Amino acid sequence: MKILITGGAGFIGSHLADRLVRDGHDIVVLDSLLRGNKLTKETFNKIRFIKGDVRNIDDVITASKDCDVIYHFAAVLGVDIVADNPVDTMDVEVIGTRNIIFAAELNNVKKVLYASTSGIYGHSVFENTLSEEVLVDPRTSYAMAKRFNEIYLASHNQERGLESISLRFFNVYGLRQDTRMVVPKFFEQAMENAPITVFGNGEQTRDFTYIDDTIEACVRCMDIEGQEIINIANEHEYQIKDVAIAIKEITGSSSEIHYIEAPKKRYDYEVGRRVGSSEKLYDFCGFKPSTKLMEGLEKIYLNQYKKQR
Numbered sequence: 461m462k463i464l465i466t467g468g469a470g471f472i473g474s475h476l477a478d479r480l481v482r483d484g485h486d487i488v489v490l491d492s493l494l495r496g497n498k499l500t501k502e503t504f505n506k507i508r509f510i511k512g513d514v515r516n517i518d519d520v521i522t523a524s525k526d527c528d529v530i531y532h533f534a535a536v537l538g539v540d541i542v543a544d545n546p547v548d549t550m551d552v553e554v555i556g557t558r559n560i561i562f563a564a565e566l567n568n569v570k571k572v573l574y575a576s577t578s579g580i581y582g583h584s585v586f587e588n589t590l591s592e593e594v595l596v597d598p599r600t601s602y603a604m605a606k607r608f609n610e611i612y613l614a615s616h617n618q619e620r621g622l623e624s625i626s627l628r629f630f631n632v633y634g635l636r637q638d639t640r641m642v643v644p645k646f647f648e649q650a651m652e653n654a655p656i657t658v659f660g661n662g663e664q665t666r667d668f669t670y671i672d673d674t675i676e677a678c679v680r681c682m683d684i685e686g687q688e689i690i691n692i693a694n695e696h697e698y699q700i701k702d703v704a705i706a707i708k709e710i711t712g713s714s715s716e717i718h719y720i721e722a723p724k725k726r727y728d729y730e731v732g733r734r735v736g737s738s739e740k741l742y743d744f745c746g747f748k749p750s751t752k753l754m755e756g757l758e759k760i761y762l763n764q765y766k767k768q769r
């Protein structure tokens with residue numbers, strides 16, 4: 461198949477490109493290179509790369525020409541970046557998705573797989589494992605825009621038939637991720653024997669999903685028909701302080717762990733607990749993420765950071 465990945469030079473998109481090229485698909489990547497280029501040389505040489513902006517309708521029409529499927533992953537993300545750039549965040553999401561829908565229809569694309577986020581569950585649920593039926597509570601521009609797009613894509617499916625699967629990612633981590641996210645931030649701090657900085661008391665939990673599991677789920681979800689919202693979660697919660705301790709151990713670092721107050725702009729992101737259910741993913745695809753956090757962290761250390769020693 462011919463497949464467009466927007467944001468394909470980013471962390472998740474570049475791993476998806478590796479996999480889809482290996483599977484024999486014809487890949488186009490549209491990326492503004494806002495965050496540099498995480499595509500490997502090997503994959504870059506086997507795809508068509510278009511430097512462009514999802515906010516530009518001509519770029520999106522050109523990139524999606526003759527495509528069967530679009531993975532729409534381009535976004536502005538990272539808590540501090542989003543908090544400082546709420547308008548850009550919203551524009552890239554909402555205008556970008558409007559352009560994707562328009563171009564998909566024009567170019568007879570069959571299906572859009574959209575990168576949503578577990579962030580849209582917000583503070584709404586404290587006790588339960590989050591399933592897709594839970595009432596969401598998006599409070600940030602990023603989460604609001606993601607929820608808007610889920611509904612936008614769903615309504616477009618009803619009105620005009622474009623198939624769409626919204627994938628709610630839960631804290632994806634893995635090789636080539638950058639320090640906007642907590643796992644690489646802790647690794648970098650540990651490698652420099654600098655303080656590992658944890659916000660609050662570190663007892664807040666997250667559900668960390670390893671990149672290889674995430675990609676497997678993304679690929680399998682291509683076969684789902686119609687319109688669905690699907691969690692991609694590992695179904696295990698870990699306290700952030702335990703992630704810091706694990707990374708300190710794996711790297712053999714002499715870093716101290718410092719507990720610091722989160723800046724005020726991060727408050728809406730500082731959810732106490734988040735753990736997802738992948739039951740629906742399993743029902744549709746016969747697969748759910750299973751890489752244990754320790755296993756994932758060790759793979760990252762061995763394949764990325766150990767070489768720096």
Ligand SMILES: NC(=O)c1ccc[n+]([C@@H]2O[C@H](COP(=O)([O-])OP(=O)(O)OC[C@H]3O[C@@H](n4cnc5c(N)ncnc54)[C@H](O)[C@@H]3O)[C@@H](O)[C@H]2O)c1
Nearest residue numbers: 467469470471472492494495513514534535575577629632
């Ligand atoms: N990483 C996670 O844990 C996580 C969790 C939930 C949701 N998501 C979603 O998954 C998707 C991929 O995330 P990621 O971790 O790979 O992030 P990333 O920042 O590494 O990748 C995003 C890519 O989008 C590109 N981009 C940004 N604005 C653009 C624009 N206007 N036009 C074209 N390209 C643009 C960037 O250059 C970057 O390469 C995003 O939609 C993100 O919101 C990620």
